[in-house]
Amino acid sequence: MEKEARLHSEERRKWTENGDLANFDTAIVPLVQAGSLGVTQDEKFTLKFLDTFSRPQDVLHLASGYFNLTQQHMAAVTRSSATVKILTASPRANGFFGSRGVSQFVPDGYTCMERKFLKEISKKGREDAVSMHEYFRPGWTFHGKGLWYSEGKDQPPCMTFVGSPNYGQRSSHRDVEAQVMVVTADKDLQERLAKERDSLYQQSSPVTYKDLEKGDRKTPLYLRGAAWVLMPYF
Numbered sequence: 001m002e003k004e005a006r007l008h009s010e011e012r013r014k015w016t017e018n019g020d021l022a023n024f025d026t027a028i029v030p031l032v033q034a035g036s037l038g039v040t041q042d043e044k045f046t047l048k049f050l051d052t053f054s055r056p057q058d059v060l061h062l063a064s065g066y067f068n069l070t071q072q073h074m075a076a077v078t079r080s081s082a083t084v085k086i087l088t089a090s091p092r093a094n095g096f097f098g099s100r101g102v103s104q105f106v107p108d109g110y111t112c113m114e115r116k117f118l119k120e121i122s123k124k125g126r127e128d129a130v131s132m133h134e135y136f137r138p139g140w141t142f143h144g145k146g147l148w149y150s151e152g153k154d155q156p157p158c159m160t161f162v163g164s165p166n167y168g169q170r171s172s173h174r175d176v177e178a179q180v181m182v183v184t185a186d187k188d189l190q191e192r193l194a195k196e197r198d199s200l201y202q203q204s205s206p207v208t209y210k211d212l213e214k215g216d217r218k219t220p221l222y223l224r225g226a227a228w229v230l231m232p233y234f
Helices: 002-016 041-052 071-079 101-123 169-173 187-201 221-233
Strands: 026-034 059-064 083-089 130-135 145-150 159-163 176-184 204-207
Touching (some): 026 041, 041 176, 071 101, 101 130, 145 187, 176 187
Parallel strands (some): 083 130
Antiparallel strands (some): 026 176, 159 176
16 A cells, blocks of 8 residues: 555656756646547546546546546546546536437436446445536536646646547547646636636536436436447437
């Protein structure tokens, strides 16, 4: 355990103390993903990031307009010791809400993915540290995506990911995605990142596994089965 702690500390130091950047307060790292072509740079980088910044005092905010985490991303979040706050679209803020044909069931499919995730969080005993929030604003849809890292609960983000990935199955395996990681010691930029993040979460409400098992959020069994077939494409 002590050896693992030392290795973990060394990994964090490598991320935050690059001697080549000593004269700069902000660094930008471009990332690309094209799973169908065998390019998985973004996925590997993000998973490494989630594993490295996972202390109990660490705080991660992760936004995905279409919540459909890969097994690898889900595992990284559930095994983390950090506080993790996930933001996604409520069914009415989903871009497929009110559509026709098969796509009309897509919002329910994402609800199935949320339920699966929250059930896994419960199994791991992480309910107090990992929370799900759904964005809803009348007349708006939500397509926000990104990741913010803070070194403590009351600290502004010093790292963020900006770009197109949803950290989901289609993003990782089918689409071509690009984003950048921004690491900054600039206090003004950190505060602006916090304001951007908080403005999104202010339009959301927390949702639990029990919430998704009652009322109009409880999806029929046949839709739950169909979700496993259809969701890799959404």
